[in-house]
Amino acid sequence: MMRAPLEVADVFRDGEARFLAEYGHTLSREQRQVLRAVIRCRTAQLGGHVQKCDDCGHQRIQYNSCRNRHCPKCQAMARAVWLEKRESELLPIPYFHVVFTLPHELGPLALQNKRVVYGILFRAAAQTLLEIAADPKHLGAKIGCLIVLHSWGQNLMHHPHVHAIVTGGGLSADGSRWIHGKQSKRRKPFFAPGKVLSRVFRGKFIDSLKRAFRSG
Ligand SMILES: [Zn+2]
Ligand SMILES: [Zn+2]
Incomplete structure (x- = not known):
């Protein structure tokens, strides 16, 4: 007999009492809600409905899902739908992948100021890509990117x-033609060396962070 694969919900259920006893006081209300939602997702605790086949009369119970955006069970479906939608937007061109990372020292600051720091991270990454791509020294084109x-x-x-997914090429300034990107030594599409990207990104990020700090 095949054993059902272990789920995050099983781990949560099994360790809930001990975890709460030790760390409960450190949890925010939202974090408690996530814990509860993941444990109860698709169980009788959230209620459900009976599905019945009109032909053979076979019945099965479908329990409701928690819809919490941190729930892996709910997210698997959401992720599949999201991927399909993004896939339908892809152009018939090469894309490439860039990762922008914060140094570990800034982790605690980001955790305490998620909205501000993550906002700066998104903007700094996007502006870095758009600016360098627009520079005629590199590509001289208007690119598209998706950042997660x-x-x-x-x-x-x-x-x-x-993570940024970037078009390997872009539109000319007047929008009349497509400018093809270069290829790296490993024949991957790109338009500027990583060193250039990271230098510009670092400058923008630190600049915005200092400004946010000064304005409270
Ligand atoms: Zn769920
Ligand atoms: Zn990642």
């Missing part, structure tokens, strides 16, 4: 970074 925030690394430690 990851606040956690693969080891589940807080590690804010953004």
Whole structure:
């Protein structure tokens, strides 16, 4: 017999009491809600409905989902829908991938000021890409990009970074023609060396952070 795969909800359920006893006082209201939502998602606790086949009369119970945006069960579906939508927007051109990361020292600051710091991170990344691409020294074109925030690394430690999917080329300033991007030594599309990107990004990020700090 195949054993059902272990879910995050099982881990939460199993460790809830011990976790709350030790760390409960450090949790925000929202974090408590997430814990409860993930545990109850698609269980009888959230209610449900009975689905019945009109032909054979077979019945099954479908429990309601929690719809919490941190719930892996709910997010798997949302992610599939999101991916499909983004895929339909892709142009028939090469794209490339850039990651902009914050140094670890800024992790606690970001955690305490998520809205401000993540906002700056998004803007600094986008402006860096748009500006360097527009520079005739590099590409001299208006590119498109999609940027996604990851606040956690693969080891589940807080590690804010953004992933950018960037068009390998762009529109000329007057919008009349497509300018093709260059290829890197490894034949990947790109328009500026990583060193250039990171220098500009760092400058923009620190600048905005200082300004945000001064204005409180
Ligand atoms: Zn859920
Ligand atoms: Zn990531």
